[in-house]
Amino acid sequence: MSAFTERPLAARGREWAVATPHAAASDVAAEVLRGGGNAVDAALAAAAMLTVVYPNQCSVGGDLLALVGTRDGDIRFVNASGRAPRAVDVLPLTAAYDVMPVFGALPVTVPGAVAGWGTLAEIWGTRPLASALAPAEAAAREGVAVASGLANDLARESSHLARDPGMRGVFFADGEVLTAGQTLRQPHLARSLDLIGSEGPAAMYGGEVGASLVKLLAAGGSAMTEEDFAAHTVELSQALAVEYDGVEYLSAGANSQGLFFLQGLKALDVARTVRGPLDPLGRDAGVVASVLAWTAGDRDRYCADPDWSSAPVDHLLSDTYARRVAEHAMSGTAVDLLAQRKASGDTVAVVVADADGTWVSLIQSVFHSFGAAVLDPGTGIVLHNRGASFSLDLASPNGLAGGKRPMHTLMPVLVREGGELVGAHGAMGGRAQPQVHTHLALHLAAGSSPEHAVSVPRWVLGAMEAGVTTGAGVVSAERDVPPAGVHAIEEAGFTVRSLGANDDGVGHGQIIRRAPGDGRPHLAAATDPRADGSAVAG
Known part of the structure; x- marks a missing residue:
């Protein structure tokens, strides 16, 4: 159960509604709707907040898929999932592993969530993306209470997390993982959210944030390049x-x-x-x-x-x-x-409906709990391990290949x-x-x-x-x-x-x-x- 004492599990309204897996995310979405924003604005605010309060399940360094439906009957699938590095050398991986590695740099594909946020804001939003990210930036900078779900995953995954310097620097205190109710502060993540707010998705796909992630991945043996990030696109x-x-x-x-x-x-x-x-x-x-x-x-x-x-x-x-x-x-x-x-935990779902007849189902994820168990100290971003879904049977339709998206x-x-x-x-x-x-x-x-x-x-x-x-x-x-x-x-x-x-x-x-x-x-x-x-x- 949650560390929060007041969190209604059900609600009814005439105009709008929202449900998310963390009360802080639901609250920021509700504030957007009360203030005149639409369902997409609210979903984006919730999605950003969830990267701060539920980093075990989603991250700026993860993927996003969504459906958006409007009153005129148009329903669009937003596919922001990322691709494997174009220069990945598959044969050494098949020689070294029976299945794709789960942790470390090798299963990290291009993180698509930020591009998905940008597309949603540009096409359906009524407010700038920076407005949606601002509450999450403040929460990361000022600190949030560790929720029970996060605490449970920290305890369960502590041995993996302890091996990564970035993870230790954020989720451990005095050598022990944080527990429910303790304060989680993420100043480097706050700065990344601020950069994305001010520069847009370009901060990730060709800018400072993405460059830092690529440098870390290269040090871990990944073939990922800044060009892979810059080539990322969202499909509708x-x-x-x-x-x-x-x-x-x-x-x-x-x-x-x-x-x-x-x-x-x-x-x-x-x-x-x-x-x-x-x-x-x-x-x-x-x-x-x-x-x-x-x-x-x-x-x-x-x-x-x-x-x-x-x-x-x-x-x-x-x-x-x-x-x-x-x-x-x-x-x-x-x-x-x-x-x-x-x-173990991997994903968050945000559902929102508004008075104008817009409906949103937004899903974002790091795949495994804490993804690849790698956190970039420079950006505060947890990296997903979506590439662990690839098959190393190269005859499989889902076989690993450069520039390919994994089964999602x-x-x-x-x-x-x-x-x-x-x-x-x-x-x-x-x-x-x-x-x-x-x-x-x-x-x-x-x-x-x-x-x-x-x-x-x-x-x-x-x-x-x-x-x-x-x-x-x-x-x-x-x-x-x-x-x-x-x-x-x-x-x-x-x-x-x-x-x-x-x-x-x-x-x-x-x-x-x-x-x-x-x-x-x-x-x-x-x-x-x-x-x-x-x-x-x-």
Whole structure:
């Protein structure tokens, strides 16, 4: 639970709403909305604040993917994910490693978050980017209280962090990692945020901030150059969509795993027509797990940079394929999983809706908890390890190559009904993000409120992250998942591992949904109790 005593997990409002995994981020977003800013302005303020208060899960040195929907019906996918160094020498890596390294300079791809912030502010924002970054800069300079989620990850990852001088200088005091409630000050990060505010994304992609990061990466053996940073671009495209029980869910294609969430949801809609409303915590848990296992396999076969290898989107989202997946899941035949890997925090989700009809689902991440476990002392920036997603099997569509984007776990979600946007969803959970979103969708379809949907017990299967394998076919279930659900999962051929209640090993969810009211619809927002967040509405 959070170190904060006052953090509402649910809120309702007529005009606007926001939910994030840290109360400080929700508060700054709410202030922007109260002051006349729009949903994108608010999302950017929250995103920047989260890099200060949740550096275990996101950073100026990480990536960003988002969906933005406006009242006129336009929905755009913002893909700010970065690429591998163009000069990377792949063959020595394949000779030295069986899988991509997780820590250090080698798995660091070009950080795309700052470019994503700039694009969002330029196209949809009503205020300068500097305005969104100012509260985060002040918080980094003046210090913030370490939240429980950050403290837990500091304790869990302390052995990795202690090996890096930059990490030790920020997150340790007197040789020990900071604990909940202690003050975290990040003056060098504050200066970086100030530079980005004054110079824009150019400070990262061709300026002082990026140059410092490249110098550190080169010292660690990376082939990254300032030219790689300067060449970074943000892509805008249309979202993909499927229906579940008459409600349309939209997510990301390209190198995002959003496609595979939609694929699974479409198959589950077929199962729903046969079995009735699906209960992922009861009799239908095994069917849901089997569908999710199938789609995870498709993700690992097909998800890659489309500039290098295009997934068969039309086939994966076809009615015929959805029936095939659903029938296999309902047959009771087990689906083999890739080996499970260690799980820890990696991602933050920001969801915002405003009175003008703009909806935002913004996801940013460092991939593993604290990313590559490398912090640049000159800039105060934690570097992500998104390149750990690459395969060293060069025949794989996701095989490492110079200038290539890795398969990306980030996947924003918007919801549409009757042609109008009615929801923004976001989740933390690494490779399990599609599963968290599936749980949320099934509970909402069964009539749950947003607050109930994010807070009920959950289970996830398979790998959250890339890394060392520890077993296969494992479903990690919170201890209060009902026995009927556990039994159904085991009957489907999976092994169940018990977690504690409200364990962040099953991810975090954030939701805003438009709901009927007394003569006028309202916005209902909810944040996951497994994080340190809050929901605010007005």
